[in-house]
Structure formats: structure tokens, C-alpha cells
Amino acid sequence: MGVIDATQYEMMRRVFVMMIRETCQPDDGWDRSIESLTLALVRWGLHGAVDPDMQPYVSLFLEEVRSGRVAPFGPTQPEIGFIDTPIEFIQTQVVQHDLFGNQPKERDDAERVLIDQLIAATKLYSSGEAIKELFAFTIRLREFAPFNAMLLHIQKPGLTHAATAQDWHKRFGRVPKKGTRPLLVLRTKGPVDFVFDILDTEGRDVPVDAFAFPTFGNLTDNRFTEFMRSVKKERIDIVALDAGDSQAGWIRLLAASKAKTGKNLYQLGYNRNHDAATRFVTVAHELAHLYLGHLGLDAGRRVPDRRATPHALMEVEAEMAAYLVAMRNGLKPRSESYLANYKGAFEDLNLYAVTRAANAVETAMGIAAQKLWNEKA
Numbered sequence: 001m002g003v004i005d006a007t008q009y010e011m012m013r014r015v016f017v018m019m020i021r022e023t024c025q026p027d028d029g030w031d032r033s034i035e036s037l038t039l040a041l042v043r044w045g046l047h048g049a050v051d052p053d054m055q056p057y058v059s060l061f062l063e064e065v066r067s068g069r070v071a072p073f074g075p076t077q078p079e080i081g082f083i084d085t086p087i088e089f090i091q092t093q094v095v096q097h098d099l100f101g102n103q104p105k106e107r108d109d110a111e112r113v114l115i116d117q118l119i120a121a122t123k124l125y126s127s128g129e130a131i132k133e134l135f136a137f138t139i140r141l142r143e144f145a146p147f148n149a150m151l152l153h154i155q156k157p158g159l160t161h162a163a164t165a166q167d168w169h170k171r172f173g174r175v176p177k178k179g180t181r182p183l184l185v186l187r188t189k190g191p192v193d194f195v196f197d198i199l200d201t202e203g204r205d206v207p208v209d210a211f212a213f214p215t216f217g218n219l220t221d222n223r224f225t226e227f228m229r230s231v232k233k234e235r236i237d238i239v240a241l242d243a244g245d246s247q248a249g250w251i252r253l254l255a256a257s258k259a260k261t262g263k264n265l266y267q268l269g270y271n272r273n274h275d276a277a278t279r280f281v282t283v284a285h286e287l288a289h290l291y292l293g294h295l296g297l298d299a300g301r302r303v304p305d306r307r308a309t310p311h312a313l314m315e316v317e318a319e320m321a322a323y324l325v326a327m328r329n330g331l332k333p334r335s336e337s338y339l340a341n342y343k344g345a346f347e348d349l350n351l352y353a354v355t356r357a358a359n360a361v362e363t364a365m366g367i368a369a370q371k372l373w374n375e376k377a
Contacts, residue, residue: 016072137149146362149355171210172206221276234364236265242272249283292357293305317349317357320335325362
């Protein structure tokens with residue numbers, strides 16, 4: 001039967017269920033044999049289903065259907081939802097297994113390739129206005145991490161709010177409409193999750209504050225101190241600098257981890273004479289340098305070595321990540337004046353790296369989207 005990876009199969013099973021539900025009827029005979037099931041998957045558009053590497057997964061899925069562990073047309077099917085994206089997206093990911101690798105680096109590389117391909121193919125973000133629109137969307141969609149917000153913008157730029165089928169049902173008493181095409185996001189500790197646009201659900205009215213999250217436009221010193229406590233837990237030493245107004249902060253590597261998968265030790269300095277909001281943006285900017293790989297490889301944080309990035313581009317990437325984090329939390333950084341010094345670097349802006357860094361910065365500061373979403377529940 002071949003070797004089956006459990007994580008990969010979990011993802012494929014959800015995709016198979018969705019495909020069967022969309023293209024078949026219960027009595028179509030798609031479950032008579034592996035060949036029948038494969039034909040049904042190909043009919044949906046998954047031509048890679050005939051690939052020899054895929055056949056063990058198709059076979060196991062059929063076995064689970066026959067034993068009753070999976071019922072695509074019944075109440076026991078896996079929680080699903082997927083993708084308002086061209087079918088080539090799923091074909092590429094399932095055939096090449098890009099989203100299913102066990103090794104974190106492999107998954108990071110696959111995600112990067114995926115986003116690069118989508119952006120290049122669609123020319124979505126080939127202008128400053130397009131990037132500005134993407135960032136505005138990411139700022140509004142606070143219930144999702146920045147990287148997932150970018151994925152949703154690629155799939156459905158008009159989206160206002162989204163959640164998993166389970167969250168819609170448990171939190172708001174709503175369910176996806178029949179025949180709705182779901183959307184893809186990446187799960188924090190797994191392959192993917194499937195979410196639905198609010199417009200593609202029905203049920204009880206959604207409270208006006210359902211997707212409102214606390215912001216800190218008037219950031220207090222006490223709240224800033226809370227954020228720093230969270231950052232310190234990430235093996236980052238914090239130094240409050242007594243500096244003049246022109247100096248904001250810095251970050252440096254103190255010691256590389258001796259363990260291959262351990263986290264490096266860093267030291268981050270910020271100007272204690274600035275107001276709390278400015279300090280917040282400074283810390284976000286310096287943390288972004290870390291998570292963008294500007295200080296080198298950090299295997300424990302899944303950070304690649306990007307020290308070869310030109311200095312001007314480093315500053316653009318870090319400030320754009322800090323801008324996203326600040327704006328998503330009700331602060332208005334002075335990024336435009338800062339970035340005016342690096343206009344020439346925008347052509348090479350790495351949106352994948354920026355949004356992933358913004359994810360990591362929010363997590364390090366204790367304000368990750370998933371954390372806020374869970375607390376709201």
C-alpha cells in the first residue's frame with residue numbers, strides 16, 4: 001500500500017471529502033473501487049489523484065468510507081471548508097505535497113514558493129497601490145495573523161470577516177450555505193484550516209462587535225511593560241536606553257544556541273525617553289529584523305539566514321512589518337517619513353517574509369491573532 005504520512009493524510013482526507021461532496025451524489029458509485037474514486041477526484045480537477053504516490057492515500061480514504069469512519073454526505077465527515085482559489089492551487093499543493101512536509105523548513109520553503117508563484121502568476125502586488133490595499137486589508141482582518149490575511153486577500157479581496165465552520169456554529173449559531181466554496185489558511189501547529197466568508201454563512205444575526213478586538217491607541221506604560229515581559233520569555237534580553245530623541249533602538253545576537261533546534265539569545269534596546277507608542281513600534285521594528293533573518297539563522301524560531309539582504313531593503317522590510325503590527329493594534333506609526341529614506345528598495349519587497357515576520361512579532365509580544373480570538377471566545 002505504500003508509506004502514508006499521518007499529517008499529510010489528514011489534509012488530503014479533508015480535500016477528498018470536499019471534492020466528493022461537490023461533484024458526486026451518494027449513489028453515484030464513486031465508492032465502488034479505487035478506480036471509481038480516483039475518477040471522481042480527477043473529474044473535480046485533481047489530476048494528480050492518478051499519481052502513484054497519491055494512490056495509497058486514495059485507497060486509505062476509500063477504506064475509511066467503507067468502514068463508516070468517514071461519511072462525506074453525513075454528519076461524521078471531517079470538519080471541512082476550503083478555497084475560493086483557482087483549482088491549480090490545490091492541484092499543485094496536493095500533487096507536490098508542498099503543504100504537508102514534516103520538516104518545518106520544508107514547509108516554510110513550500111509556503112514561500114506557493115506565495116511567490118501566486119503573486120507572480122496574478123501580478124497582484126506589482127504596484128504600490130496594490131501593496132497599500134493588501135496592507136489595509138491585513139490591518140482590518142485582525143482575527144487572522146498577517147500571513148493568513150494575505151492568503152485570504154489573494155483568494156477573496158472583498159472579504160470582511162471569516163471563521164471556521166466550527167467557530168461560526170459554536171460562537172454565532174451560523175452554518176455555511178449549501179454549495180459554498182471555502183477558503184484556505186495555514187494552521188499554527190498543523191497543515192491548513194478551512195474558513196468561510198461571513199457572506200457565505202446563514203443563521204443568527206452576528207453581533208456588531210463580534211470581530212472587534214481591543215486596541216491600545218493610548219498605550220500606557222503598564223501595558224507596554226506587559227508586552228516586554230512577553231518578549232523576554234522568548235530569550236530576548238531587553239535594555240531600556242537613556243538616549244536622545246534621534247535614537248530609537250537596536251537588536252543584536254548575544255549567543256547562538258548550542259542545540260541544533262534551539263533558540264538563539266538576543267539583546268534588544270529601545271529608547272526609554274520616547275512615549276509608550278513609539279517604544280512599541282521600535283520594539284516591533286527590531287523584533288522584525290530578527291524574524292526576517294537579518295541577524296542570521298535561528299533554527300529554533302524557523303528563521304532563515306537573510307543577512308545578505310541589502311541594508312535599505314532590511315529597513316523597509318522591518319518597518320513594513322512593524323507598521324502592520326502597530327496599525328492592527330490601533331497605533332499609527334510614523335512609517336511614511338521613515339520609509340521615505342528607502343524608496344529605492346520597494347521594488348524588491350518580500351511580502352512573504354514581511355507578513356510572516358509580523359506574525360512572529362505579534363506572537364512574541366503576546367498579541368497574536370489566535371490568542372486574541374481565543375480570549376474573545
